[in-house]
Amino acid sequence: MGALLGSRQILCIVGARPNFMKIAPIMRAFAQPESSLSARLLHTGQHYDAAMKHSFFEQLDIPEPDVDLGVGSGTHAQQTADIMKRFEPVLDESQPFAVLVVGDVNSTIACALVAVKKGIPVIHVEAGLRSGDRAMPEEINRILTDQLSDLLFITEADARDNLMLEGIASDKVHFAGNVMIDSLRYNLTKAVPANTTLAKANCTFVESPKSDYGLVTLHRPSNVDDPVVLTRLLKVLARISQRTPLIFPMHPRTESRIAAAKLDGLLADSAITTIGPQGYLEMLGLMKDARVVLTDSGGIQEETTALGVPCITLRENTERPITVSQGTNTVVGTDVDAILQCYEDVMETGGKVGRVPDLWDGESAQRIVQTLNAWADTVE
Numbered sequence: 293m294g295a296l297l298g299s300r301q302i303l304c305i306v307g308a309r310p311n312f313m314k315i316a317p318i319m320r321a322f323a324q325p326e327s328s329l330s331a332r333l334l335h336t337g338q339h340y341d342a343a344m345k346h347s348f349f350e351q352l353d354i355p356e357p358d359v360d361l362g363v364g365s366g367t368h369a370q371q372t373a374d375i376m377k378r379f380e381p382v383l384d385e386s387q388p389f390a391v392l393v394v395g396d397v398n399s400t401i402a403c404a405l406v407a408v409k410k411g412i413p414v415i416h417v418e419a420g421l422r423s424g425d426r427a428m429p430e431e432i433n434r435i436l437t438d439q440l441s442d443l444l445f446i447t448e449a450d451a452r453d454n455l456m457l458e459g460i461a462s463d464k465v466h467f468a469g470n471v472m473i474d475s476l477r478y479n480l481t482k483a484v485p486a487n488t489t490l491a492k493a494n495c496t497f498v499e500s501p502k503s504d505y506g507l508v509t510l511h512r513p514s515n516v517d518d519p520v521v522l523t524r525l526l527k528v529l530a531r532i533s534q535r536t537p538l539i540f541p542m543h544p545r546t547e548s549r550i551a552a553a554k555l556d557g558l559l560a561d562s563a564i565t566t567i568g569p570q571g572y573l574e575m576l577g578l579m580k581d582a583r584v585v586l587t588d589s590g591g592i593q594e595e596t597t598a599l600g601v602p603c604i605t606l607r608e609n610t611e612r613p614i615t616v617s618q619g620t621n622t623v624v625g626t627d628v629d630a631i632l633q634c635y636e637d638v639m640e641t642g643g644k645v646g647r648v649p650d651l652w653d654g655e656s657a658q659r660i661v662q663t664l665n666a667w668a669d670t671v672e
């Protein structure tokens with residue numbers, strides 16, 4: 293790796309599924325001839341299944357990682373520690389100009405912490421988001437990564453206020469927009485039509501030209517690790533499916549929790565079709581054509597806002613408040629009546645109309661790389 297990284301090279305980190313769509317436009321922007329900085333890619337291996345990794349690299353046209361740390365799963369402490377231990381010698385050998393991390397997963401904080409202690413500048417893309425919920429592992433990762441970072445790129449104005457409150461110097465913060473929406477706009481015409489994915493899953497409700505369906509994703513530990521909450525959510529989704537058939541691409545964690553709690557029967561008796569984790573282009577197609585999306589994902593709240601599709605968020609809070617104040621998102625929590633009420637509202641009114649937030653325009657990675665080039669000139 294040493295030979296690969298020169299004095300103007302940025303080491304970009306990915307680890308888990310939601311990182312892949314954020315890094316793709318950044319790698320593309322670094323590869324433009326205007327950028328005097330170039331990038332290399334390191335994958336920690338936090339997500340390793342073909343369905344959780346390989347299809348994303350292919351579909352998003354992300355270059356093969358220059359390094360794969362191959363850490364795999366574990367407790368948070370094990371996973372974070374493993375990444376740190378394996379990342380340190382790579383950094384020692386490669387001496388990049390800076391390390392760029394995205395999002396809020398364990399790979400983000402682990403690599404940021406190793407880099408900063410070696411005096412290597414840390415760049416955080418998607419900084420400043422706060423749910424206010426410290427029980428969420430990602431919230432801890434966000435707060436700590438932002439404290440360690442030298443340059444912080446934010447997706448919405450609220451994020452700046454959050455960072456100011458935590459004592460981050462304002463000249464480190466740059467409003468660049470949302471790289472996840474760069475990927476969405478870049479790939480929208482390549483999205484796999486929903487009906488193709490539904491037909492593949494043998495959904496009986498496939499209609500021509502368009503099916504009337506809802507899309508579900510669930511994977512947060514707070515929703516799927518507690519069998520009481522999981523049962524409640526599956527029951528309410530089963531009720532909704534009687535009126536709007538639901539398609540449910542399942543995260544491996546959720547699948548194993550449903551099996552462990554013996555809740556498969558609940559799904560079998562409903563009009564919910566479960567399928568394995570989907571590729572990026574399949575998910576884009578499923579989101580785009582859905583009547584409603586029910587989710588606990590962070591990224592999907594943003595993607596549905598960009599697509600103008602109603603989103604019901606099955607969490608008590610969101611770190612992405614602009615999707616509620618400007619977009620199509622409603623945060624309802626996990627209370628059965630609140631979920632049903634919100635679903636009824638969406639069916640009656642078609643859901644919130646919303647607008648696409650400022651700078652969610654497909655050019656965010658370009659802005660980030662321009663800012664980094666200017667910054668590199670000042671520090672070299």
Ligand code: UD1
Nearest residue numbers: 308309310338339340341344365366397398429430544545
């Ligand atoms: C991680 C992120 C979360 C993100 C999610 C998207 C953290 C703290 N959480 O959560 O923010 O929304 O990714 O997917 O980093 N597993 C597989 N195959 C894989 C990867 C995981 O089967 O390729 C299973 C393993 O049983 C593992 C479990 O999924 O224990 C959880 O994986 P992990 O990476 O620990 O966290 P996620 O829940 O995926």
